[in-house]
Amino acid sequence: RPKLPQYNSIDDAVKLLREAKNIIVLTGAGISTSLGIPDFRSKDTGLYSKLAHLGLSDPQEVFDIHVFREDPSIFFSIAKDILPTEKKFSPTHGFIKLLQDKGKLLTNYTQNIDNIEANAGVLPENIVQCHGSFATATCVKCQHKVNGDAIFNEIKEGIIPECTVCRKRIAEEGLKPQGLKRKRSTNGQQKDRKEFEDSSDEDDYEIPTPGVMKPDITFFGEDLPDEFGQRLIHRDRELADLVIVIGTSLKVAPVAEVPGILPRNVPQIYISRTPVSHTGFDIDMLGDCDVVVSELCRRAGWDLQHQMIPVD
Numbered sequence: 001r002p003k004l005p006q007y008n009s010i011d012d013a014v015k016l017l018r019e020a021k022n023i024i025v026l027t028g029a030g031i032s033t034s035l036g037i038p039d040f041r042s043k044d045t046g047l048y049s050k051l052a053h054l055g056l057s058d059p060q061e062v063f064d065i066h067v068f069r070e071d072p073s074i075f076f077s078i079a080k081d082i083l084p085t086e087k088k089f090s091p092t093h094g095f096i097k098l099l100q101d102k103g104k105l106l107t108n109y110t111q112n113i114d115n116i117e118a119n120a121g122v123l124p125e126n127i128v129q130c131h132g133s134f135a136t137a138t139c140v141k142c143q144h145k146v147n148g149d150a151i152f153n154e155i156k157e158g159i160i161p162e163c164t165v166c167r168k169r170i171a172e173e174g175l176k177p178q179g180l181k182r183k184r185s186t187n188g189q190q191k192d193r194k195e196f197e198d199s200s201d202e203d204d205y206e207i208p209t210p211g212v213m214k215p216d217i218t219f220f221g222e223d224l225p226d227e228f229g230q231r232l233i234h235r236d237r238e239l240a241d242l243v244i245v246i247g248t249s250l251k252v253a254p255v256a257e258v259p260g261i262l263p264r265n266v267p268q269i270y271i272s273r274t275p276v277s278h279t280g281f282d283i284d285m286l287g288d289c290d291v292v293v294s295e296l297c298r299r300a301g302w303d304l305q306h307q308m309i310p311v312d
């Protein structure tokens, strides 16, 4: 994407901020690290650098839907570490709320699953949680949905949460053979009941187990919520007059493709510690995002609120 030549300095960014009416803010894990929540890919401090003990060929497998279906214990061994807890928020979350208060926030597309935008007072109608969240969870077998906090205690204790609806159904059907699902025999035919009841081989039938409750965060191999594409393509792409990307490495599609599909004449600002090379922004402000947004607000004459719990 060729750079728009008229934008270069911090003051150009301030001018854009002051004049914009419909800002897309695209965020990633970097906006929460000042609160003590690790990002994913930072060397040494990112979550993926701390997962060697799991023995995965790629640490991203903790969020792989196929791995989860095979062995949910891998995800639940780290889930407690990424569960949203206190009601804190960083200056950068405060900045997004400030844009909302000024009537400038079109949409905050967040890849974060920590729900901290809500702590800052960003309204649900202004947020698209591109990678879902812990707000709800769904049974992998019967699709029964619960509020996320219904399984928080189990997650905190490192227990794999199971579906209560599945469990109840199994209890009602009992462990009688007629309640068991017959496995297909090797030639693909179901055994008839006679053969089944006569069989002494335990492997001939499955002991029914309740489904695992999976938090509704978007795993690799799963689709993003429909709202993401709907809102971006059918609404925001037309309306946006400024794009601010903050604290994301833009390594994960399709979110990584957002800057590229927006009209060329809409200016794009990038705020992060690490530059990206695969897409061109008009203004790059490299550094701590809390510091950068504070300086932008100072120059704009805006009062930035935040509520940090110091990281120890």
Ligand code: OAD
Pocket: 027, 028, 029, 030, 031, 033, 034, 039, 040, 041, 042, 046, 060, 063, 111, 112, 131, 217, 218, 219, 220, 246, 247, 248, 249, 250, 251, 252, 271, 272, 273, 274, 287, 288, 289, 290
């Ligand atoms: P990454 O860890 O890939 O990128 C975070 C970026 O923020 C990096 O460029 C850091 O340098 C930068 N950063 C960290 N702290 C910062 C700070 N205080 N100020 C400024 N910049 C800072 O995280 P994401 O891009 O969010 O998906 O990762 C995208 C997705 O990959 C996640 O949503 C997650 C992950 O796999 C799922 O779990 C499904």
Ligand code: ZN
Pocket: 139, 140, 141, 142, 143, 144, 163, 164, 165, 166, 167, 210, 211
């Ligand atoms: Zn179920």
